[in-house]
Amino acid sequence: ExxxxxxxxxxxxxxxxxxxxxxxxNMNHEYMSxxxxxxxxxxxxxxxxxNVEVTDKGDVPEGYKVSRKEKRNFPLILESxxxxxxSLYFCASSTLQGRGSxxxxxxxxxxxxxxx
Amino acid sequence: xxxxxxxxxxxxxxxEAFLTINCTYTATGYPSLFWYVQYxxxxxxxxxxxxxxxxxxxxxxxxxxxxxxxxSFHLEKGSVQVSDSAVYFCAxxxxxxxxxxxxxxxxxxxxxxx
Numbered sequence: 001e002x003x004x005x006x007x008x009x010x011x012x013x014x015x016x017x018x019x020x021x022x023x024x025x026n027m028n029h030e031y032m033s034x035x036x037x038x039x040x041x042x043x044x045x046x047x048x049x050x051n052v053e054v055t056d057k058g059d060v061p062e063g064y065k066v067s068r069k070e071k072r073n074f075p076l077i078l079e080s081x082x083x084x085x086x087s088l089y090f091c092a093s094s095t096l097q098g099r100g101s102x103x104x105x106x107x108x109x110x111x112x113x114x115x116x
Numbered sequence: 117x118x119x120x121x122x123x124x125x126x127x128x129x130x131x132e133a134f135l136t137i138n139c140t141y142t143a144t145g146y147p148s149l150f151w152y153v154q155y156x157x158x159x160x161x162x163x164x165x166x167x168x169x170x171x172x173x174x175x176x177x178x179x180x181x182x183x184x185x186x187x188s189f190h191l192e193k194g195s196v197q198v199s200d201s202a203v204y205f206c207a208x209x210x211x212x213x214x215x216x217x218x219x220x221x222x223x224x225x226x227x228x229x230x
Binding site for chain 2: 004035038040041042043045072088092105107108109110
């Protein structure tokens with residue numbers, strides 16, 4: 001089954017304790033992205049990657065890191081989490097077809113993070 | 117910059133009622149427009165899309181027409197069901213690169229009463 005998986009689904013942590021949220025897709029997609037969802041703000045892009053070893057900042061990258069060492073995986077790293085990073089996080093992936101083309105993004109089930 | 121504005125929820129309707137969720141956008145160029153749906157406890161799924169003016173996207177009884185003159189992409193369904201209860205996101209794609217950036221609206225929560 002084609003899917004995007006995230007782990008963990010739920011996480012409660014404390015300020016300053018480094019954490020990693022994993023994301024994996026089995027569709028051989030080149031493009032992967034992380035979003036956070038907050039009430040009243042919709043989804044905002046944190047980081048994205050167009051291929052292995054190619055990553056770039058989205059709209060709200062502060063406090064986050066990513067890496068893309070393998071095509072299927074795109075972990076999100078919070079080196080020193082703070083309470084304002086409490087949110088619902090989604091990973092997404094898609095193919096890349098060419099300039100001007102839209103490629104449907106497939107979303108993972110989400111990770112609910114609480115930073116105390 | 118580009119943006120998407122959609123009606124605030126929650127929207128509560130009775131089963132078989134007519135649904136409209138308003139969405140307007142601001143964009144330079146010619147974006148593609150989308151509706152995504154998020155069912156409880158799940159990620160977002162593409163519901164429908166339209167890639168140019170006057171296109172109508174449709175899926176599962178939902179429809180939306182890309183109106184360039186009013187910069188709108190309102191979601192409609194003639195007869196809603198309880199299973200349509202979800203959060204709906206309007207979005208646009210800035211397709212100036214091969215990796216289209218998506219901008220989402222804030223979402224509208226829809227609840228359908230039996």
